[in-house]
Structures are given as C-alpha cells and as structure tokens.
Amino acid sequence: MAERQTVRSLMRIVSLVPSSTETLIHLGANVVACTRFCEQPHLGNVGGTKNPDINAIVALAPDIVILDQEENRQEDAAALKEAGLELFVSDVVTLADALELIQDLETLIGGTPTPNVAPEVTPIGLSIFVPIWRRPWMSISGRTYGASLLNHLGCTLVTAEADDTYPEVQLDEVSALAPDVIAVPSEPYEFNDTHLVELRNSSPDSTIVRVDGQDLFWWGSRTPSAITRLHDALNPL
Known part of the structure; x- marks a missing residue:
C-alpha cells in the first residue's frame, strides 16, 4: 500500500x-x-x-x-x-x-484496478431529446457517451440515427419526432427559461426537465452515481 x-x-x-x-x-x-x-x-x-x-x-x-x-x-x-x-x-x-x-x-498511477460495474436500473421506457446548443439547435447522436448512458437507463434517443455525431436540428423536426421528454442539460450550453419556452411551444406534448449536464456528459469516477441520479430525475416522468 x-x-x-x-x-x-x-x-x-x-x-x-x-x-x-x-x-x-x-x-x-x-x-x-x-x-x-x-x-x-x-x-x-x-x-x-x-x-x-x-x-x-x-x-x-x-x-x-x-x-x-x-x-x-x-x-x-x-x-x-x-x-x-x-x-x-x-x-x-x-x-x-x-x-x-x-x-x-x-x-x-500505480494502483491496483478494480472492476467497475454500472448499477442496474429499472428501464425508464421513454423517448428523449437532448439539446446541447442553440443557434443552431444541436443534439447528440447514438455514437456518444451521453447516448450510451441514456440507453442504459432505458431511454430511446430520438436523434440516435443522425449522420453527424452532434447533429444540427430544427425545432419543427424535434416536434415531428414526438419525444416523451426533452432533457435540458446544464452544460455545455446555458439554457435559460426563455429557451425552455421555445422548446415547450415547439413540442407542447413533451415533458421538459432540466438535468445535470456533468452527470450526462462527464465520465469516469462519477459515472456509477450519475446513473442513479439521472434515473431518479427521469424515471418519475
């Protein structure tokens, strides 16, 4: 030791x-x-x-x-x-x-690695849209860590099949995809209440919820606990 x-x-x-x-x-x-x-x-x-x-x-x-x-x-x-x-x-x-x-x-760093396992959670079973930028509006595809994390939670990312890793989207396109939830992360873009109104007006049938952007996009030591926190934030929806 x-x-x-x-x-x-x-x-x-x-x-x-x-x-x-x-x-x-x-x-x-x-x-x-x-x-x-x-x-x-x-x-x-x-x-x-x-x-x-x-x-x-x-x-x-x-x-x-x-x-x-x-x-x-x-x-x-x-x-x-x-x-x-x-x-x-x-x-x-x-x-x-x-x-x-x-x-x-x-x-x-000279330590003895121990296996790290993602905690199992009850699948949420919701379709989800995740905006990451505005002007232009952008999201994530299925080829990202965030998408993999959402998949583990049992969420279906509506932009998973996009050609670009971080695709540009139009809000009318998002509305047509009819996500159950729009999960608005705290980073990399700082969305304010006015932006949430834009999203709500474009997709009135979607539930909008703020989530911790670090839990969704930062990986490593926080990953196991981030899974639990994101599940707690999204599962009640």
Missing part, C-alpha cells in the same frame, strides 16, 4: 480533460495542473481544453499529460509530444469505455 501511495504522490500529472481530472483526484493522483473547465479551483490551470498553454505545461515538467480524442486537438497533442512529454489519450464514447477508463487511470 505504501509503495502504491508513493507512486501516486510522485507522478506529476497535467490533465486536459475535465472528466479525467475529476477521476484522477478521486483516485488520489498527484494532478499538478488542469484546464479552467475542470472546476478544480485548488489547482493551477493551463488554459482550455481546445487552447492549452503548451509552454506552461512543459514548464511544469509533468511525467504525463492526459488528453482525450474528442476533448482535445491533435495539434496540441503533437506539440506536447514534440516537446518530449508522455501522453495518455483516452477515447470514451460508450458507458463501457468510461468504466474501463477508471481502471486504466488507476493502473497508470
């Missing part, structure tokens, strides 16, 4: 992925810096996920930098690699990926 703790405390990690930052801290890793979107005010930040300060990261001399295929840009990964830094790049698009990543990060 002491040896594992030493490895964790000595390995200097910079994380450019909010989900991984949260998970690493949960695992007891020595995260020396992260992005301003990671919501870890006790840590220094090195810019954003799409525009990290490469020079600041190099100056920290981390043992490893954590990135993600979707969250971060290839050119930044290339610049960090050219600077001689070791990278760990995740690629999370399913619930299974998220649970496996917890084990991968545990192994990375």
Whole structure:
C-alpha cells in the first residue's frame, strides 16, 4: 500500500480533460495542473481544453499529460509530444469505455484496478431529446457517451440515427419526432427559461426537465452515481 501511495504522490500529472481530472483526484493522483473547465479551483490551470498553454505545461515538467480524442486537438497533442512529454489519450464514447477508463487511470498511477460495474436500473421506457446548443439547435447522436448512458437507463434517443455525431436540428423536426421528454442539460450550453419556452411551444406534448449536464456528459469516477441520479430525475416522468 505504501509503495502504491508513493507512486501516486510522485507522478506529476497535467490533465486536459475535465472528466479525467475529476477521476484522477478521486483516485488520489498527484494532478499538478488542469484546464479552467475542470472546476478544480485548488489547482493551477493551463488554459482550455481546445487552447492549452503548451509552454506552461512543459514548464511544469509533468511525467504525463492526459488528453482525450474528442476533448482535445491533435495539434496540441503533437506539440506536447514534440516537446518530449508522455501522453495518455483516452477515447470514451460508450458507458463501457468510461468504466474501463477508471481502471486504466488507476493502473497508470500505480494502483491496483478494480472492476467497475454500472448499477442496474429499472428501464425508464421513454423517448428523449437532448439539446446541447442553440443557434443552431444541436443534439447528440447514438455514437456518444451521453447516448450510451441514456440507453442504459432505458431511454430511446430520438436523434440516435443522425449522420453527424452532434447533429444540427430544427425545432419543427424535434416536434415531428414526438419525444416523451426533452432533457435540458446544464452544460455545455446555458439554457435559460426563455429557451425552455421555445422548446415547450415547439413540442407542447413533451415533458421538459432540466438535468445535470456533468452527470450526462462527464465520465469516469462519477459515472456509477450519475446513473442513479439521472434515473431518479427521469424515471418519475
């Protein structure tokens, strides 16, 4: 145990992925810096996920930098690699990926990985639309972590078959899809009450509910409890 703790405390990690930052801290890793979107005010930040300060990261001399295929840009990964830094790049698009990543990060910091299992829940059995942006209105397809999580909850995502991973949609198209529920996440877009009125007017037969965007889109250590919280939020509908 002491040896594992030493490895964790000595390995200097910079994380450019909010989900991984949260998970690493949960695992007891020595995260020396992260992005301003990671919501870890006790840590220094090195810019954003799409525009990290490469020079600041190099100056920290981390043992490893954590990135993600979707969250971060290839050119930044290339610049960090050219600077001689070791990278760990995740690629999370399913619930299974998220649970496996917890084990991968545990192994990375010298711990002993333990299996992570998604809690079983009673299938909700509702069709659902999830807006993630406005101007233009956008949603998620079935090829995303959020969709995989909703599928585990027993929800049918009405935009699952979209060609784009994050398709643009028109509100009249959403109305034609007739979702039982419009689940409005708290991020990445900050929807206000006026936006909810737009959604309600376009789909008067749909129930509109606000949900925690981090529970829906952040993966890793929060995943098991996020499943329970989202199920509690959606199941009464």
